Amino acid sequence: MESTKSIGICPICGQGHITEHPFGWACDNSKKNADGTWYNCKFVVFRQYHGAIITEDDVKALLENGETGEIQMKNKEGKPFIGKLVIKEGKVQLAFPPRYLEGRCPVCGGRIKVTGKGYACENFFNTGDSHCNFFIGSTICNRIITEQEAENFLAGKKQILDGFCSKAGKHFSSLLSTTVEGKVMLNSTICQCPQCGGEIRVGPRAYNCSNYSNEDVKCQFSIWRTIDGHEVTPEEVKQLCDKGETDEVLHFYRKDGSQFDKKLKLEDGKVILA
Numbered sequence: 001m002e003s004t005k006s007i008g009i010c011p012i013c014g015q016g017h018i019t020e021h022p023f024g025w026a027c028d029n030s031k032k033n034a035d036g037t038w039y040n041c042k043f044v045v046f047r048q049y050h051g052a053i054i055t056e057d058d059v060k061a062l063l064e065n066g067e068t069g070e071i072q073m074k075n076k077e078g079k080p081f082i083g084k085l086v087i088k089e090g091k092v093q094l095a096f097p098p099r100y101l102e103g104r105c106p107v108c109g110g111r112i113k114v115t116g117k118g119y120a121c122e123n124f125f126n127t128g129d130s131h132c133n134f135f136i137g138s139t140i141c142n143r144i145i146t147e148q149e150a151e152n153f154l155a156g157k158k159q160i161l162d163g164f165c166s167k168a169g170k171h172f173s174s175l176l177s178t179t180v181e182g183k184v185m186l187n188s189t190i191c192q193c194p195q196c197g198g199e200i201r202v203g204p205r206a207y208n209c210s211n212y213s214n215e216d217v218k219c220q221f222s223i224w225r226t227i228d229g230h231e232v233t234p235e236e237v238k239q240l241c242d243k244g245e246t247d248e249v250l251h252f253y254r255k256d257g258s259q260f261d262k263k264l265k266l267e268d269g270k271v272i273l274a
Contacts, residue, residue, distance in 0.1 A: 050075065052083075067095065068084045070082050099113070110132060135183075141165055172188070188203075195221040228254070228273070245274075
């Protein structure tokens with residue numbers, strides 16, 4: 001397949017025409033210089049990149065805009081990825097378009113961009129009045145924050161994250177939260193303790209009162225994170241502590257696997273099923 005039909009002017013030499021060939025598309029600018037040597041423009045767009053067939057429309061977009069639209073490609077292992085072709089340093093090169101999470105910035109409503117260091121509001125990179133502080137680090141306290149966890153946070157889900165590690169080497173659990181200024185931080189506090197007024201904080205296995213180790217108060221109030229096969233959520237803990245019972249009937253499971261439905265209630269400082 002070879003054609004003399006021009007689909008555009010060469011973006012490199014600015015003189016030749018881009019025509020189609022069996023291998024793809026190339027500049028036709030070839031001429032003899034005054035000193036007898038030949039000049040050949042080497043601009044070329046191959047017909048295939050990373051398993052993707054390049055179309056004439058892709059080449060036209062490349063010539064007009066300096067880049068193609070997003071193209072479905074495959075890596076050496078056959079795993080699909082999204083890329084695009086761009087003109088850089090006189091050659092056609094592969095580039096990766098920016099990726100965004102589905103959720104929106106809780107501060108300004110901007111899109112959340114996936115970066116090499118985490119998940120940033122697209123306005124994080126702006127200066128002046130349009131700057132936004134919202135940013136979730138990809139690693140917080142020696143723990144990787146996954147894209148799904150970031151998505152859940154943006155969707156407003158209170159999600160307990162385990163596996164954080166302090167500078168002292170102590171492992172702990174926590175939740176992500178946002179300050180008014182848009183700074184993302186860890187916050188282990190769920191609500192106020194109904195027994196002593198301390199803070200109920202999430203731990204690796206239970207929600208515990210902050211006064212557990214306080215010799216002056218010594219409150220031992222706690223709620224297991226898992227009760228009879230049901231994972232107790234932060235929302236349910238808050239309901240239990242604030243109102244004395246959960247708002248909804250919850251699903252629990254017996255040892256034989258059969259399901260039964262009850263509410264969690266507080267009675268004499270202990271959590272019961274009722």
